[in-house]
Amino acid sequence: MKKEKKGKLRIIPLGGLEQIGMNITAFEYEDSIVVVDCGLAFPEDDMLGIDLVIPDVTYLKDNASKVKGFVITHGHEDHIGALPYVLKEINLPIYTTKLTMGIIENKLKEHNLLRSTKRKVVQHGQSINLGKFRIEFIKTNHSIQDASALAIYSPAGVVVHTGDFKVDYTPVFGDAIDLQRFAEIGKKGVLALMSDSTNAERKGFTQSERTVGITFDHIFAEHQNTRLIIATFASNVDRVQQIINSAYKYKRKVVVEGRSMVNIISTASELGYLNVPENTLIEIDEMKNYPPEKMVLITTGSQGESMAALSRMAADVHRKVTIQPNDTIIFSSNPIPGNEKSVSRVINELSAKGAEVIFQDTHVSGHACQEELKLIYSLVKPKYAIPVHGEYRHLKANAEVAKSLGIPKQNVFIIQSGDVLELDDESARVVDKVHTGAVLVDGLGVGDVGNIVLRDRQHLAEDGIIIVVLTLERRTNRLLAGPDIVSRGFVYVRESEQLMEDARKAVSDALDKCLSGRHTDWNKIKLTIRDAMNDYIWKKTKRRPMVIPIIMDVDV
Amino acid sequence: MKKEKKGKLRIIPLGGLEQIGMNITAFEYEDSIVVVDCGLAFPEDDMLGIDLVIPDVTYLKDNASKVKGFVITHGHEDHIGALPYVLKEINLPIYTTKLTMGIIENKLKEHNLLRSTKRKVVQHGQSINLGKFRIEFIKTNHSIQDASALAIYSPAGVVVHTGDFKVDYTPVFGDAIDLQRFAEIGKKGVLALMSDSTNAERKGFTQSERTVGITFDHIFAEHQNTRLIIATFASNVDRVQQIINSAYKYKRKVVVEGRSMVNIISTASELGYLNVPENTLIEIDEMKNYPPEKMVLITTGSQGESMAALSRMAADVHRKVTIQPNDTIIFSSNPIPGNEKSVSRVINELSAKGAEVIFQDTHVSGHACQEELKLIYSLVKPKYAIPVHGEYRHLKANAEVAKSLGIPKQNVFIIQSGDVLELDDESARVVDKVHTGAVLVDGLGVGDVGNIVLRDRQHLAEDGIIIVVLTLERRTNRLLAGPDIVSRGFVYVRESEQLMEDARKAVSDALDKCLSGRHTDWNKIKLTIRDAMNDYIWKKTKRRPMVIPIIMDVDV
Incomplete structure (x- = not known):
């Protein structure tokens, strides 16, 4: 009788690829999902007024019954910063090393989540079992202590995830990266290596701390x-x-x-x-x-x-x-x-x-350069290479390193957030795309600011706003008051009185024509006001402030 | 009989110090002023919506009868970009090299200033007489051709101004920097050297183009x-x-x-x-x-x-x-x-x-590093060193180079825009401060956007705007319509309907109280609306959108 066919492992990055920050990756095998890291990103320049950005975890919520917990590689914001927000949506246990847990606990306290969140501290060399997965924590070096690589054992094979790392033979505290363990796991056969791409464009070695x-x-x-x-x-x-x-x-x-x-x-x-x-x-x-x-x-x-x-x-x-x-x-x-x-x-x-x-010679990076990447690839000898942690240019540079070491081109995967990479020792390919995204956090609001609001902020930031208000008699549309004009962020009003008065007249004239006509629904009135104002202001200043017409009506 | 005392030379930077860009410096001797360069700066990140920044030339306008012309060192925007704007305020002849003039003329054409502006092309090695000054153009190398250093001869002594420069022994086009002429002028005695600080923090030499x-x-x-x-x-x-x-x-x-x-x-x-x-x-x-x-x-x-x-x-x-x-x-x-x-x-x-x-090894800088600065200082051997062209950190690094070569500390001047440095071969000191500043250009508007407008734009950019409008009966202050609320750049209105409705109620309640009282002048009503809205929104969202109350009144 033929042996029953094993399932495949699915790797699903929910963030962190093609960007710096917001690292979060789901590993799925049959009825088990474990999530590695849960980081935030800092807002891009065009995200005006946004405090921070967290991943959309719809996929985890949709598969809540499968998800066993968060496994955290180290205590930097781009790996732990979204935890307090995401835990409010899907409460899961957290597994990580001692210092990392200490830093996470400070956050959970601030968000009043300490009691409700199950936590387990893991030591380097230890493993934890999460559903069909076993996760081993491996000592690495980084610009924060207690950083870990992970060996993720599944029935479909082992994936080694470096986390953020460098090779520091002479660290300031604790041990050097556990290269022997990387070698040992590699010797037994590794399906895929997911390695830190941050410095993959840089030649040589990162200096010791x-x-x-x-x-x-x-x-x-x-x-x-x-x-x-x-x-x-x-x-x-x-x-x-x-x-x-x-x-x-x-x-x-x-x-x-x-x-x-x-x-x-x-x-x-x-x-x-x-x-x-x-x-x-x-x-x-x-x-x-x-x-x-x-x-x-x-x-x-x-x-x-x-x-x-x-x-x-x-x-x-x-x-x-x-x-x-x-x-x-x-x-x-x-x-x-x-x-x-x-x-x-x-x-x-x-x-x-x-x-x-x-400011010279007073810093070293916490990320591996090309020679360190080559070392890890050569110890782990993975079948597949999956560069992680970086913008596209960094992922690509890491991919080039992998190929230079003889990993066949078709076994090197530059994947995107949301891609479902399905793999076992026979094949690997992207089979699906799940919903991912960036959720914007602004003050207390999580997700209530999006593209339209940001576009408005950009428009306001660029040229300011002109508000045109008027009051009409409800039944007859007779103009009772206005149009009055208020502006902010447009020009010094005192030095531009004439401009503003002329603009008001231009709107007023257009309005007279419009109100004397037969079709005088409010939308048309507003459009008339906006067009007249836009035209006049553009002609005189070559600017496009946001124009907001507001109509009130009154029963007389 | 005692020889009549000679006057002093005054050097007055009107921009370009402690910033990158907007280079413009006045040299004044008795009834003569010459102006070296007339550049623009690009807006800083917090200058929302601003296209470019030009110098305030009030000092030149106030001394218009003395000013003999613009002497331009090379054709980069930070040295010529403000010319079309400044020429509209004070029309002066322009003196510069052939390519630089060609680039300026393209600009003047665009601004319809070509006919009205006197221009004279000068060759390297040539001098021009401007009032009590003689200005010699000296060949240098830079990332644009036809760049010049200037020897500025005045009865009080000679100032050498390097312009933007590097030492390129093997330039692609034309000659290398005229080091012999620097030496020759230096040998005769130079009062002050004003040299390019851009790369003064960098050791060694800039590579040849x-x-x-x-x-x-x-x-x-x-x-x-x-x-x-x-x-x-x-x-x-x-x-x-x-x-x-x-x-x-x-x-x-x-x-x-x-x-x-x-x-x-x-x-x-x-x-x-x-x-x-x-x-x-x-x-x-x-x-x-x-x-x-x-x-x-x-x-x-x-x-x-x-x-x-x-x-x-x-x-x-x-x-x-x-x-x-x-x-x-x-x-x-x-x-x-x-x-x-x-x-x-x-x-x-x-x-x-x-x-x-x-993107590696495919570029070299156009500015001198420390060894090149040392070379120029050693050829020119000035009495005073005046670092120019750079942020404070760059000026300071250049000053350190000067001091390392034996120029006494008290003869090295890091001056600011507006400082009047008065000097002759006996002494040099800052004796006065003239008005300088940055004029913001936004579309067609020159100077009609300033700090208040920018602050409003930043406020709008950060959290958007909420407009509260209402109509009152003129004599009784009876509420005829509103308060209505319109917002932009604040939240997705559709997903925050309840928030906005509750905010409207909070304002409405505050308004009721206010209007029922005896003191109901408009300022008080507006303050009441603004406070009620700010309080409510801050409590619910921890944000501070701009709140604009608008009141209309109607005779019924």
């Missing part, structure tokens, strides 16, 4: 007479550790500033991921008790975010820290694409206050 | 089976020349696409700055007559500008060029800070169409 510590030591040694202020990513606990190490060596007190920085440092210390020597940390209010050259401030704001601590210092609106000419400010970060101008603005402001600003 | 030509040759050699599309800055005629050279060598026809590219190439060819072999250029409509691998397109759009030719090709909305999987696209440019994401978007779109995209 420890090299930054060496730079810090040099800077501390050369700046023994100035206060040091170091801006970095709050979540980079190893970076903070290295600043603390240098501070301890050079006998400086450490002040931590910025809400997210304080939060992460306290979580990381509590959980044992940060080693702070006694009497090193001081409160910001204690700064006055020490000379400037005996202090180092660790602060948020390395991306030039306007509300972050460093930006407020630079703009002279920080309540407790004033930049002095003999401050030395270190950006221990690179600008994330899109933040270049904001970062530059802060550097200019700091320099103009006489401070020295250092 | 010719290195890009070598890269092009390699790319052409390696891509003999694909169509080539090369995006670069329209004004970089040498770059275009090198593409044409490679095309000729590899027997490809050249197609030029993008309005500004076509214009500059035609101007440069007419004036003899571009050497196009016969039968090399073809029209875009002739493309169908040649196989793809026998063509190279030179196009605009290297900065990801949404309306430029390459962006339209990438987005599949170009009328004549469709990107094919075997196209090779070369970005011969670096993203200008702020354009990184737009450029990346275009790269993603092109890659997703299967095209190969090359």
Whole structure:
């Protein structure tokens, strides 16, 4: 008798492909679904007024009975940030490492979800069983501690998902990436490798985090007479550790500033991921008790975010820290694409206050470059390569690396969010497309702002608004009051009185004609007003403000 | 008898310092003023809807009788772009080199200013006399041809102004920078050197333009089976020349696409700055007559500008060029800070169409790095150093270079727009501040949009607008109609009907109370409406749309 045919594994990215952020991928085998990560994205420039963007999880809700839980690779916003929103729609248990869970729990507390969410901390080397899946957590290195790759075992085969990773042979805290385990799993046969594409365009290796510590030591040694202020990513606990190490060596007190920085440092210390020597940390209010050259401030704001601590210092609106000419400010970060101008603005402001600003050799990436990708491919030796985590250009560069190592072109899959990639050891192909999308979060509103609203905001932002109001007698359509004109964001009204009065006249004339005619339904009146106003304003200014005609009617 | 005391030279930057763009500097000696450059700036991210920014030239208008003319260093927008606007306010003759004048004349034609503007073409090595000044044009190298440094001779001493420059020993067209003349002038004694700070943070030397030509040759050699599309800055005629050279060598026809590219190439060819072999250029409509691998397109759009030719090709909305999987696209440019994401978007779109995209080693800067600055300082040996052309961080880096060469700290001046730096061979100091500023150009409007209008646009962009209208009886303030609510850019109205209806009720209730009271002037009514609406909407959504109450009154 023929052996019963095994099912196929389905990989369904619900976000994160062809974009930076919003990483979330469903793995489906028969009646079991596990979801890897649940991140947010930051709004694009044209998403005016939007705070953040989360994935549309309709597919998970439609298959709620199958979904076993979230498996989280690490604690960055683009991998965990949507959890509080998505958990309100579909409550699932969360499985991840200790520090990652600590950071998630802070979020769940804020959203009042801590009690209602089942959570289980997993150690590297451990596995968990979720329906027909077994998931093994493998130690990696990244710009946040406790990052994991996942080996996802299904009856159809094993998928290795790197998460965000780099190869750091000399990490600051804990072990190097568990290359032996990658090799061991690879030796037994791996169906697919899903690997981090962020730096796939870059040749060579990413430097060890420890090299930054060496730079810090040099800077501390050369700046023994100035206060040091170091801006970095709050979540980079190893970076903070290295600043603390240098501070301890050079006998400086450490002040931590910025809400997210304080939060992460306290979580990381509590959980044992940060080693702070006694009497090193001081409160910001204690700064006055020490000379400037005996202090180092660790602060948020390395991306030039306007509300972050460093930006407020630079703009002279920080309540407790004033930049002095003999401050030395270190950006221990690179600008994330899109933040270049904001970062530059802060550097200019700091320099103009006489401070020295250092931003070279003070950062290393947390993502693998081409040689590290080649190493992982060569250890895992997957049948299929599925580049993940990146814009199309990055996915493509990763695909080129895979092909250069001999993986046949037809076994390399650049897939899109929503694609259903069905695979087993015989074949792999995209068989379906499920609904995915971006849900915009604006204040308390989740999903109540969409393209039409954004288009209106863009229109308003471009040229402002002109409102034309008038009151008609209900039965006769006789004009009782108006047209009155109110504008915002269009021109200085005081200096353009004539323009506005002439525009009002143009509308008034068109209106007279329209009301004297026989067809005077409101739509026609509104259209007449809008056209007359648009024409006049375009002719005079070559601008197109939004024109809103409002008609009221009154029984007399 | 004591010799009569000589006057002092006054240097007054009216723009261009602590910013990129809008370069314009007045040099004043007694009754003579000459103005170097007259550039525009591109709007900052928060200048919503603004097309471009030009300098406020109140100081020139107030001293119109003294001003002798504009001396222009080269033909980039940040040095010539404001001319058509400023000439309408103060008509002055223009002095510059041939290609620069050709580019300016194209602008003057568009603005109908060609006849009314006196112009004189000057050759490198020549001088012109303007009042008490003599201005000598010195050959330099830059990313546009015919760039000049200026030696500005006044009775108080000589100022050397580098313009935008690099040192290119092997330029593609014409001569290398006239280092001998810099040395000769320096030998005779120079009061001040004003030098380009753009790349002052970068170590080493900027590579020769010719290195890009070598890269092009390699790319052409390696891509003999694909169509080539090369995006670069329209004004970089040498770059275009090198593409044409490679095309000729590899027997490809050249197609030029993008309005500004076509214009500059035609101007440069007419004036003899571009050497196009016969039968090399073809029209875009002739493309169908040649196989793809026998063509190279030179196009605009290297900065990801949404309306430029390459962006339209990438987005599949170009009328004549469709990107094919075997196209090779070369970005011969670096993203200008702020354009990184737009450029990346275009790269993603092109890659997703299967095209190969090359953006490494295909560009060199047009600005001097630190070693070149050191060379010029060492040839000119000025008494005073005045870094120009850059944000504060760049000016400061240039100042550090000057100091490292032994120029005393107190002789290095980082000045701001509006500062009046008065100098002679005995002393130099900032003695005054004149009015300067940025004038915003929006459509036809010059200066009719300012901070209040921009703040309104930002407010509108952030959360949209809610308009509340009502009609009152004139004498009694009895409510005849409304309050009616209209919103734009706030929420999807259809999905938020209940919210809007509840908001209307909240306003209506507040209004009832207000109208029943004794103090019912319109301002109070409007305030009541605004407060009630703001409170309700903030409570429900944590957003703050702009709320505009409009009251009409009717005699019944």
